[in-house]
Amino acid sequence: MSRDYEAERINRACWDEIAPIHGRSYDISALLAGGHRLDPVQVGEIGDIRGKKVLHLQCHIGTDTLSLARLGADVTGVDFSEGSLAVAADLSKRTGLAARFIHCPIYDLRDHLSERFDLIYTSIGVLCWNSNIDLWAGIVADFLKPGGEFYLMESHPFLNVFDDEASGLAVVNPYFTGGIPRDWPSGSPDYADENYLVKNPTREFTWTMGDVHNALVNAGLRIGWIHEFDFIHWKALECMKSGEDGFWRLPEPLNRIPLLFSLRATKPP
Numbered sequence: 001m002s003r004d005y006e007a008e009r010i011n012r013a014c015w016d017e018i019a020p021i022h023g024r025s026y027d028i029s030a031l032l033a034g035g036h037r038l039d040p041v042q043v044g045e046i047g048d049i050r051g052k053k054v055l056h057l058q059c060h061i062g063t064d065t066l067s068l069a070r071l072g073a074d075v076t077g078v079d080f081s082e083g084s085l086a087v088a089a090d091l092s093k094r095t096g097l098a099a100r101f102i103h104c105p106i107y108d109l110r111d112h113l114s115e116r117f118d119l120i121y122t123s124i125g126v127l128c129w130n131s132n133i134d135l136w137a138g139i140v141a142d143f144l145k146p147g148g149e150f151y152l153m154e155s156h157p158f159l160n161v162f163d164d165e166a167s168g169l170a171v172v173n174p175y176f177t178g179g180i181p182r183d184w185p186s187g188s189p190d191y192a193d194e195n196y197l198v199k200n201p202t203r204e205f206t207w208t209m210g211d212v213h214n215a216l217v218n219a220g221l222r223i224g225w226i227h228e229f230d231f232i233h234w235k236a237l238e239c240m241k242s243g244e245d246g247f248w249r250l251p252e253p254l255n256r257i258p259l260l261f262s263l264r265a266t267k268p269p
């Protein structure tokens, strides 16, 4: 099974560039004040993780990794961006929360780690960087203990079909991409600091709900459930409005489509 090494090179440069920006712009006040940054939906769906060995794939600057630690887990975060992990190590010191961080592309994790985990966690903005969804699912399956669980929360792939600057819902992109990536130019505002224009381009992939489901099933996991939501964490489309709960939604009558999903799967004992 092949992977797109050029996509990894392009995207790693971008993540190394914006990691220090995120170190300054992500709101870490909850972590510093003894709390965590996970949203209530995730907390409810993940359940009690006290004492569990958790592997966090694509952990970025470690804010979610440290949140999992705060919830009582023994956590290992993995990311291919050295700049991201430097910020994560600093946050670990500042919050006094312990986590182990491993620097490598997730596809190479077998060369760096031989343990198996009770829970594998990955969330929000992770699937689009993966050039091979079957390789990704194989890593998830390999690193779970028998009976271990996988949790994913991600923006819904259907959201990618829309023009994010249109005043309504305008379909401009394909849902079915057949694994063909899209190259995005440099110069867009960073998602966490809109005053910062990102210098590096990116190469991104859209995986359909079927692609994700089937890759995990083919890797030997049992899907427990998939939840779809009509809200998301950021203003993904121009016409969205934020609610008192901090999530963004489409106005009536456009709000009849999925924007976010979560999934739980188990490795058979």
Ligand SMILES: C[S@@+](CC[C@H](N)C(=O)[O-])C[C@H]1O[C@@H](n2cnc3c(N)ncnc32)[C@H](O)[C@@H]1O
Residues within 6 Å of the ligand: 008, 011, 012, 015, 058, 059, 060, 061, 062, 063, 064, 078, 079, 080, 081, 084, 104, 105, 106, 107, 123, 124, 125, 126, 129, 130
């Ligand atoms: C959007 S961030 C993760 C988001 C996380 N929810 C957050 O906000 O902190 C995506 C992360 O995936 C990492 N990444 C992308 N492709 C990767 C790969 N092939 N292997 C390991 N990490 C990868 C990037 O370095 C980046 O830190």
